[in-house]
Structure formats: structure tokens, C-alpha cells
Amino acid sequence: MSRSQSNRILIADDNKDVLQAIRLALKSEGYQADCVQSPADALKRIQQNEYATAIIDLNYHLDTTSGQEGIQLLEDIREREPDLPIVVMTAWATIDVAVECIKRGANDFLQKPWDDERLIAIVRSQLRLNDAQQQSHRLREENRTLRKNKSAGFIAQSRAMKPVLELVESVADSDASILITGENGTGKGVIANLIHQNSGRKESPFISVNMGGIPDGVFESELFGHVKGAFTDAKENRIGRFELAAGGTLFLDEVANMPLAQQQKLLRALETREFERVGSSRTQTFDARLIVATNANLQSEVEQGRFRMDLLYRLNTISIHLPPLRERVEDIEPLATSFLSRYTKKYRKDDLKISEKALDAMKNYEWPGNIRELDHSIERAVLTTRADEISDTALGLQQSAASPSSSNLDDMSLEEVEAYLIKRTLSRCEGKANEAAKELGLSRSAFYRRMQRYGL
Numbered sequence: 001m002s003r004s005q006s007n008r009i010l011i012a013d014d015n016k017d018v019l020q021a022i023r024l025a026l027k028s029e030g031y032q033a034d035c036v037q038s039p040a041d042a043l044k045r046i047q048q049n050e051y052a053t054a055i056i057d058l059n060y061h062l063d064t065t066s067g068q069e070g071i072q073l074l075e076d077i078r079e080r081e082p083d084l085p086i087v088v089m090t091a092w093a094t095i096d097v098a099v100e101c102i103k104r105g106a107n108d109f110l111q112k113p114w115d116d117e118r119l120i121a122i123v124r125s126q127l128r129l130n131d132a133q134q135q136s137h138r139l140r141e142e143n144r145t146l147r148k149n150k151s152a153g154f155i156a157q158s159r160a161m162k163p164v165l166e167l168v169e170s171v172a173d174s175d176a177s178i179l180i181t182g183e184n185g186t187g188k189g190v191i192a193n194l195i196h197q198n199s200g201r202k203e204s205p206f207i208s209v210n211m212g213g214i215p216d217g218v219f220e221s222e223l224f225g226h227v228k229g230a231f232t233d234a235k236e237n238r239i240g241r242f243e244l245a246a247g248g249t250l251f252l253d254e255v256a257n258m259p260l261a262q263q264q265k266l267l268r269a270l271e272t273r274e275f276e277r278v279g280s281s282r283t284q285t286f287d288a289r290l291i292v293a294t295n296a297n298l299q300s301e302v303e304q305g306r307f308r309m310d311l312l313y314r315l316n317t318i319s320i321h322l323p324p325l326r327e328r329v330e331d332i333e334p335l336a337t338s339f340l341s342r343y344t345k346k347y348r349k350d351d352l353k354i355s356e357k358a359l360d361a362m363k364n365y366e367w368p369g370n371i372r373e374l375d376h377s378i379e380r381a382v383l384t385t386r387a388d389e390i391s392d393t394a395l396g397l398q399q400s401a402a403s404p405s406s407s408n409l410d411d412m413s414l415e416e417v418e419a420y421l422i423k424r425t426l427s428r429c430e431g432k433a434n435e436a437a438k439e440l441g442l443s444r445s446a447f448y449r450r451m452q453r454y455g456l
């Protein structure tokens, strides 16, 4: 549960009567109060629960009035929970103490004896402020996370896509986990999004994570979040993808590329539907629809000991396979037209057309990088064409479709040769990036970086 949804308030004071009185005042307003009598207990509770606000006294022993214990507690709470609203109270309120507390991170100040109305007003305004803060924090994270939706409309007119669309329609509104398979660039991300948009969760976030590129060291923090101070670089609290996806859909792309140790951690969270931010002992419930995608054959990955069978069973309640673009030839022209219209607008080349010859070349091409490759090839052609028609050569397909002849190779730049080799290897490995990387002697992440660079 996020803080903004919590109505739980922590009160710390050594005096039982004070605790009881505040508890009752808050209860009458619908808040649940947890009372503690010492700073140590306050910190313990904060580790265990999600509070909306903490109201803390400054002095915890009858013979002290310096406020030092309270100020220390204030700092200790701030250290652990940078965003938690903290209201400080004391009977010895002076302007100096109040200023000191605010400087050290208190959000407001309440003087004893207090007036219930003022107490409630302070709590309400802190909650409102905190809600707004959390909301903007969440939005920032979401914006960072959501992939840029470049799609100029979803296109699937071919016969090969018909069963896919029917399946999407029939399963979208269930909560079942879905496994989407298909070569790179066939639109697995687009289909995952389409399922989300057609589900009851569409008003909540669609959060996408590329599981192929997460280094081991940050895996848990990326997925489950972390609390400030959990490790050296954890300068702030971080909301993980599991938490961001609350109420919505979590899309895990390239699941076959996760190392076994990461698979184990993911499986645990999916089985229990519970997780904790790194450095926190507070357990949160995972409430998202799960969609995963891969270009590998997970069954054979399991047989070769590279993918956990129990994880596969957890993920593949329903499987959807996306055919490669070369088996969806009827989709090539509408896709090309839609990309053309996007890029002619973007680069202000309104009258540009695609020549018949270029269309034929596209229909006869293998498209190892599928729709993504088509997209990039049209963008490149729009940018480089000076005439009013895109020619077949402007698409840059020849050197990647067939083997370049040696004279051809002489004319190519190092980058072009690299792109060619990557495409050819991908095509030979039926789009399986893992295998292609191995064949070329590249690490998984180095291979992905190059695929990205060449728009594959």
C-alpha cells in the first residue's frame, strides 16, 4: 500500500494520557493511530509499517526539556523515510525550538496543550501535501518508465494476424498471465499494450521492463525499489516497477535473457505475490496483471537448463505467438504507408511517395528485424531521398538481404559491415538475440546495444 492510501498515523510520546487523547481525536476522524512511548519503538514501527504521518514528542523523560531526544528521533526518521510527514510537539515550544525542528526536517509543529481542531487540520494538510508529492513522484517515475509510443496506429490486416487478434480479444479482459513469443521487432510490446488497453486495468499504468538488460547488482532495486541508504548509491527512496504497476499491467520483455539467479528472485515474488523494497522489511502486495515476452523458445531453454521450468509454468497461462513480418506480407504496404506518413510529417517532406519498385523490394525482403527494421528503413529513406519517390535502393535493403559481394563489401563502412553481420546472424538464428550474440562472441548487453544502434 502506498503512503497516500494509508490512514495510519504514528504517535510517539512518553505520556500515556497524551497518546490516548491524540489517538481518540484521530480515531474520530477515521485515522488509525499506533502509539509508542520511546524513540526506539517509534523507529521499529516505522521499519515495519507504512505511515501517513508521524506525530512525535520532543522529550521522552520527565527530567528532560532540551528536546534533544526528539530532535534525534526526527533525524533518524528522516534518514529512513525522507518523504514521511513529521509533526513535532512539545510543551516547551519556543520559536527557536520550532525553527530548529523545521530545519532538521519536521513538516509542522504542534504546541501542547493542543487543540484537537488544530491537530486534525495539521494532519489533514500534511496528508494532502504528501499525496500531491507522492503523485508527482509517481508520475515522474511513470514517465521515465513508459516507453515512447511511436506507433502510428496498430496494423494487422494479414491472414496470419487474424488468430492473434482473436486471441487478444478473448483474453484481454481476464487477469491471466500471458506469454507473447515472436522474433525481435514483431510487435510484442505493441500487443502487450493492446491487451492492457482492452483490459479492466487500462486506467492504471502499463509498466514495461526489459529483463535482458538489467545488471545483476541492480535487479532487485529496479523491480522492487529500494529505501534510501539501502546501499551506497541509494541516495533517495526509489519506487520499483512492481510497485509502479499497481492496479495495472507489468510487462516483462526479453524474459529468456534473465540469468538464473534473477529468475529465482522473480519467481519468488510472483509465487508469493509479495515483495519488499531493498533495505526495507515492509512487505507489499503485488497487484498487477503480468505479461511477458521473449524471442526464444522457452521450452527448449528449459530443456537446456537455461530457464526455470517452474517460472515458465507461472508465466505461460496463455501463449500468443506473433508471426514474423515475412509471413505477413499483406501487412508490409500498410505498415510502410503508415511509417511514411509519420516521417514525412516529422521531416517535412509531405509529397514523398514510395516507388513501385521499392514496394516490391520490401515485399520480397526477409526482414530479419521485422517491423522495427521496416520502420527504421523508411525513416532512413525519407531522410536521404531528395527526389519525390523513395527508390528501392534508398531502403538500404540489398546489402542486408543478400550477401554483399566483395566489391560491395569494399564500399561499406565498418558500421555497415557490422550492421550487416548482425542482421545476417540474427536471421540465421531465427531472431534469437541470445544465440546470435553467442555466435558473434558478443556479450548479451553489447549485442543489444548494437541492435539498438542499428535499429534492429
Ligand SMILES: Nc1ncnc2c1ncn2[C@@H]1O[C@H](COP(=O)(O)OP(=O)(O)OP(=O)(O)O)[C@@H](O)[C@H]1O
Residues within 6 Å of the ligand: 150, 151, 152, 153, 154, 155, 156, 182, 183, 184, 185, 186, 187, 188, 189, 190, 191, 253, 293, 295, 335, 371, 372, 375, 456
Ligand atoms: N502491428 C503494428 N502496427 C504498427 N506498428 C507496429 C506494429 N507492430 C509493431 N510495430 C512497431 O514496430 C516496432 C517494434 O515493435 P515492438 O517493440 O513491440 O516489438 P517487439 O517484438 O517487442 O521487439 P523486441 O523483441 O525487440 O522487444 C515499434 O516501433 C512498434 O511501434
